[in-house]
Amino acid sequence: MSERITEEGTFNVTDEGQISLDQVKYVPPPPENSPYWLREGDILFNNTNSEELVGKVAYFNLRGKFVLSNHMTIIRVQEPQKISGVWLAFWLLLLWQRGFTQTLARRHVNQASISLARLDSIPIPLPPLDEQREIAHILQAVDEKIRAEESRRQALEALFKSLLHDLMTARRRLPKEFVARFGGEPAP
Known part of the structure; x- marks a missing residue:
């Protein structure tokens, strides 16, 4: 192996x-x-x-x-x-x-x-061990939050690209009520 x-x-x-x-x-x-x-x-x-x-x-x-x-x-x-x-x-x-x-x-x-x-x-530098551990714990939590937010951003970006593609290729259409709010007429 x-x-x-x-x-x-x-x-x-x-x-x-x-x-x-x-x-x-x-x-x-x-x-x-x-x-x-x-x-x-x-x-x-x-x-x-x-x-x-x-x-x-x-x-x-x-x-x-x-x-x-x-x-x-x-x-x-x-x-x-x-x-x-x-x-x-x-x-x-x-x-x-x-x-x-x-x-x-x-x-x-x-x-x-x-x-x-x-x-x-x-x-x-060597702060007391409890302080070192607390600093490390806080930094790990911040890093985990950053990773989670980056994953969320990537997922939203992929969703946006997918929806945009669907709209541009007419696989998906906006509801008529939504288009009407902006004063436009939906395409036939």
């Missing part, structure tokens, strides 16, 4: 820090003790890509067996009693969105990369 690995590491990490499975590549699974197996709670950090994409981050919370692309670094919280993984992922995402992680990148011909030493140098 093949396992999943991202085809192009960061194209599966959205600008909002979500993981998209739109592009996956099936590969032979590595040994069970391989460090490339992802675990729920891992933070995926894009260490190599174009300059604008290097430093993208996502919190890994998918079920199933996945392995890591070689353009990503796994960050695992070693002291969960001090730091929330979800909060840390949001913090690193904020640093990417503000362009901070790009300042750490070394530029190559058409790529940029952030070494483990530079990644380790990123300042991480």
Whole structure:
């Protein structure tokens, strides 16, 4: 059985820090003790890509067996009693969105990369754990609301296009009473 690995590491990490499975590549699974197996709670950090994409981050919370692309670094919280993984992922995402992680990148011909030493140098404020969890909970709720509204917008847009097509091709007609309110006569 093949396992999943991202085809192009960061194209599966959205600008909002979500993981998209739109592009996956099936590969032979590595040994069970391989460090490339992802675990729920891992933070995926894009260490190599174009300059604008290097430093993208996502919190890994998918079920199933996945392995890591070689353009990503796994960050695992070693002291969960001090730091929330979800909060840390949001913090690193904020640093990417503000362009901070790009300042750490070394530029190559058409790529940029952030070494483990530079990644380790990123300042991480540590509010109390309860506060970290509350911040993460609020941000997750906001993100969920945004996703729901985006889905609603897409559904309404598809409905509009469908109805417009039906009207333009005369598969659907407006009621005579509706047309009369605007002073027009309905077509025969």
